[in-house]
Amino acid sequence: MRYSALSLAWNALSGHTRWQPAWRDPAPKPYYDVVICGGGGHGLATAHYLAKVHGITRVAVLEKSWIGSGNAGRNTTIIRSNYLLPENVPFYEWSMKLWEGLEQDLNFNTMVSQRGVLNLYHSDAQRDAYARRGNAMRLHGVDAELIDRHAVRRMLPFLDFDNERFPIQGGLLQRRGGTARHDAVVWGYARAADSRGVDIIQNCEVTAIRSRNGRVEGVETTRGFIGADRVALALAGSTSLVATSAGLRLPIESHVLQAFVSEGIKPFIDTVVTFGAGHFYISQSDKGGLVFGGDIDGFNSYAQRGGLPVIEDVCEAGMALMPRIGRVRVLRTWGGVVDMSMDGSPIIDTTPVRGLYLNTGWNYGGFKATPASGWCFAHLIATGEPHGTARGFRLDRFATGRPADEKGVGAQPNLH
Amino acid sequence: MTRSQAFRLAAGGFVDRARPLRFTFDGRPMTGYAGDTLASALLANGVRLLGRSFKYHRPRGLLSAGPEEPNALVELRKGARREPNTKATTVELFDGLEAASQNRWPSLRLDLLSLNSALAPLLPAGFYYKTFMWPRALWERLYEPVIRRAAGLGRAADGHDPDHYEQAYAFCDVLVVGAGPAGLAAALAAGRAGARVILCEEDARLGGRLLSEDLEIDGLPAHVWAEEAVRELSGLAGVRIMPRTAVFGVFDGGTYGALERVTDHLPVPPAFAVRQRLWRIVARRTILASGAIERPVAFAGNDRPGVMLAGAVRTYLNRFAVAPGRRLVLFTSSDDGWRTAAAAARAGMEVAAIVDARAAVPPAVMALAPRGATVHLDARVREALGGRALAGVALEAQTGRQRIAADLLAVSGGWNPNFALASHHGARAEWCPHLVGFAPSGAPDGMVVAGAARGMLSLARCLADGWDAGATGSETLGFRPVGARAFSAEDEPSGVSALWHVKGGRAKAFVDLQNDVTVSDVLLAEREGYRSAEHLKRYTTLGMATDQGKTGNVLALGILAETRGAPVPSVGITRFRPPAVPVAIGALAGRHRGREFRPTRLTPTHAWAQSRGAVFVEAGPWLRAQYYPMPGETDWLETVGREVLTVRRSVGFCDVSTLGKIDVQGPDAGLFLDRLYINTFSTLPVGRARYGIMLREDGFVMDDGTTARLAPDRYYVTTTTANAVRVFQHMQFCHQVLWPDLDVQLVSVSDQWAKLSVAGPKARETLRGVVDAGSDLSSEALPHMGVAEISVMDGIAARIFRLSFSGELAFEVAVPAGYGAALAARLMQAGAAFGITPYGTEALGVMRIEKGHIGGNEIDGRTTAADLGLARMMSRKKDFIGRVLAERPALTAPGRMQLVGLRPLAAGARLRAGAHFLAPGAPAHAGNDEGVMTSVAFSPLIGSWIGLGLLKSGPSRLGQRVRAYDPVRGGDVEVEVVQPCFLDPSGERLHV
Amino acid sequence: MRIECPYCGSRDSREFTVLGDARLADRPDAAGPGALGRFVAYLHERDNPAGLHPELWYHGAGCQSWLIVTRDTRTHRIQKVEAARDLPREGALR
């Protein structure tokens, strides 16, 4: 049943008892053309575009627990394409374009809200670095504005402009950036993929990749072996664990990134704001919660939880930036296991094992990439060739010396 | 005035009737007593409508008497101190308290948004995912603004938080969380054993349920026993009692986060007192004795003001001496609920009926029924009737349906152990049929759970369990055994059977009262495939409100299980996360806000520069003098121009103490540096300095700086200001981890030396007035890149380095940091005849750009030594960090962006760093992007803006023109590609 | 997290900075054939296990020692802590 105001009203008449499951709950079949490991945003988007764009529908998405249980379901929902490097800007901009039509494509309200993303700067050098980035965006046809302190004050009068350790000088603003409802993205892609015949199989953990003579044959799972012509990994923080079974050692470390939500309060923060002199970024959800975060904890972890030092660090920066939130209470903190790569940029590529495809290295910023990641990964799986906007995301870039290192900090994942 | 407290009992309770306190709610003045919470004081005054729900704006009253409260949220205090979403049940009453209801318009009684209730059929769980999609453009313009207007509960404060917070550490052998009977017994045992004990209690008053119940321990009224226990604990040297302190999170390694509400019970914090304090408690053992939370039942209208948890009714009666109503109906499926009927009758309330869903109850329970109360077994409340207040209940009894008038409906569906903290590290919960609830199975390392928190539901068992946990815990840590201890206390009946949902009734039946999640929402989620407990939560928002589902979560799971005909644990249980109680952001930040957000590093000449009117700039942690305006100068460009010209024509000096400085000693010091830098230091003669470049292991430039050799086995290394800490750590890594066999000793001397760079043609003459007799500054004795140990200012040991960043004859003079200010003052005197000027980081930057020296903008982590024109420095004769990977194909390929100088074609045209280069005439398109302007300056000597940049194949394009394209600032300037060095390329000025 | 520094005793993790996989201690030989490949692997490839993970931590705010901390990445439980300078070299961690 299509979703619309009309269908909602129609169903109200029957007490909402006629709605069908958003996706089926099928048992795994013995064989698929493509098995996608990982029911996060990227895996589900890949399935959707495989089916929709490439007509490949004998596809299964295998998820070890419930779909969206990974980072797709726990991120701070920021979408933007305000990157510097030519490897990144076109890709993330392609993603923005897909976001801009996502609700209509999926017939699911993913609440893409282009409320703007403002990165504050606090020094001349930072201003110039942001100008460099903004100019790079403009050269790629992406919107970017460099605004001054007065313009920031007009947008966010309650920031601390008087007692600052690192005075706010201005910001880089991408108005088309914003947020999207994380869970809805997962469910929307799942429902759309399912409607085209994709099997979404929850509570099905991939335990190993089976291959013979350098060609993939399928995957071992907690629900038995599932054969496949092609196997695609979209496991985010868990990628290394499965890839090891195919003999791959990856340029990936799994780290914990925390996020925070406050009690619901009347909305007063209308854009996404990032502090440039500390680790803190914030937006306010449509429910009223302040959704905020900061840096990763810095150590390898699969535990989905972090520690007090980062919690304090984030709140210190939050209070330095907007002391108005001092009496607002943190309601919940959590962590996600993020796939930090050696240059801070993603990997979408084939592997030495034929038929095995890799999608990883999303660091703390792969939610915004969800549509383009799915699109490009589907393209690679279907055609064997990298998509035009993802050519910089190949595995061999570390050997050839072409890292896409936005921060310029080198091969140390916890600094990206 | 006290007469207004119409629902206050004449006697009993722990309120001080001699200390009346005035307060207002929505502007209405009232009076309560010391010892009251805001909730109990409002109840005493007969106020029952306290809030509106999130979605439907339904009228709501008190459900509970504690931190699990979903309904009674208020805005406490005003203006910059306004605290939204404050649970009235946790606010200690103080004189002058002001509270207001929230999320209603125009008033609490008449809330127009309650129209949402009428629209409810259109607004089931997740309705917004199905609509508002068309037309797309209306989402940001119409739909979302409307949704956001309705969003949120209370309002954030109006201004910057005026109060202070702080963070602190505490350490103990045994941490006890909760001071109910279990916690008190645990603390007594551990304390008597001699352990260092911390007892944290969220409440202002210790005792837990003992304050709410009418029980005895060892022949004493339980609350008296609690007072004695507290007295004994206070006398034990190792025991620290922390009331008003909630433990909110379990972190790794036995670290606990706790929030102390230091002065929240006062109108404003007294002078020098903080509002709240964040504690990080490090405990070797922890006993979680956090009690249990009562569970409501889902039935139509179960959210009306006047429907209250049975245990909370007892709390109001016994602890606060308030009758929450006049005529009570009890609806329960647990033995414990019956105690409420007894307590109410004892307090003089009318008990109209006891409705128990069970077909039979034990005689001991039946005995609790007050005389005059009708007992209905195997009966249910179908609906709570009324509007803004409860008027009665509709009953489904063996005798048929009937209505009973009542203004208070006490509900008990059993008790859920409150073990959230035990689950913070992922320990699972197990289903306990005898509780009809979950209990913890497992706990974080070092923690045991005791008392009701692990499902012990009688007083005698809680006491014994707590004692045992305290005794065992301290004994395993090596403290003296205290043995078992028998308490004489009641083993109250605690039978319960499952009672989740009563079907029928017209009104909505709620499971999550704050977020307005109803039974039908739960069933809709199930129907639509959101079957995992976590999907159910996210789709319906169940348990996501400020109470985190403390009362509603298990109820929803029970309902789902019942619907599926499956056991409750098969439905799953959502994850618990810190904080167990919401914590103010300000408390987590402590003192680190405003100017104290991060420490400020001050240079040795800071105060001196301040006295000269310097303008300062943040440079990482440092504050540095940016420029020194003189009277009459109107803008910074003028000042900086003057500073530069003074240096170029005469002399000036600049504090460069912020550079990182590392003393490297040992027989292998030279070898060590050879391995770190791309060039060679083992061949550097003693008394000379050399510029060096170090790479990261990936072959890109990490840092640069000069290194001097002070002795055969001693070097003095400098790093850039920005990388000082990182380079030192990197050196320690290389030494300790990669090459521990080398005999080198490293120590930072960054703060030991004040370092002033004296530059300009008159630098030597100026310095002659500073150095002590016998110090030879001639080029013979101290050639360019020469280093000497001398003395200055009559006997102060100093080091002098003939190094130049500015391109002028220049000396860096280093004195022990305490003499930096004196040296600056002395330089001013000595250079007075030459018109000496101090200069700041701006002029420093101008001069380095004029000379084409690279800085942080060029060393951006993506440039190679060759990109920066320094390929020749790279030694081929040795291994060094980064050598191998610097040879990767793309790092050596032609066409990389490389360092050049840039000059505008139009005189006076302004350059800006961050502009990108395009070939003239090439469309502004990423494919034509050829590089970026990295640094710019106005050169007063050249009379033009100049720049450094990284340009594709730059060095081979000298003389060509490119556009410096800067759309974000509206700039588009044509520039000529020139050598990076604009001034004195042959370096003659260095040698005057 | 609390880290038992072999020199300073049990300390809050905020006194430390972490570099990552302890294999970074096994820097390959720059001479000899295949150095480039070995360095690419050394610097970029990680085991990234879910379980015990030897890793490099620096007690920067304490004794400035580099430590090898063997920690379970699933639970954050620390199994042992050794000083890096005391470790036998040459492939000891492989």
Add this chain to the structure above:
Amino acid sequence: MSEPMSPAAPESSGLEGRLVPGRHGNASGPAGVTLHLCPPRALASVMARRGALEAAVRGVKAGFGLDLPSAPRRVAADATAFAWSGPGQWLAMTTGQTPGAFEQALRKALGASASVVDQSGGRLILRLAGPAARAVLAKTIPLDVHPRAFGPGDAASTLAGHIGVQLWQLDEAPTYEIAVMRSYAASLAQFLLDNSVEFGVEVSGAPPQPP
């Protein structure tokens, strides 16, 4: 008695006007803590060379009569003390000599067994004492300073807020000395004051000599 550090130029701590003598904060009753900036002393980093730890220990024993600690402790005799600051590393200090003379004396005693680096200008030392000193430290550093865990002679390097410090306990009063990098001293002083005002703090210019 400390000899004058320099006859000629004035030395400044950079804390002038930032650590103002007098009573601050809570004014009732005796001050909970006292806080002083110690007069300049000669300081030096001493780092044993590879394999020369024992020789360095012997050298200090012979030259200063002190047993170099091999754990986080500080040993003192007369005017001179050594605080362990890392494996094979100590912060040496004296109130009895000029920095130059102290450095020479250390070199003489240690010979080739250790590297010696003058740090006299690099650190300032604040002294915190009084009945509330432990409570102030609880807000300042992440260490357990309960008498069962930390006593006179114990030393540690740690973080005070976001500032690296090295501290040691002198006596049971308790009295602590906190050494901090000079550029951070103003921020540390502010942090200590903020953490002390609750108890009342007496700041004085010239502290009594250590017992």
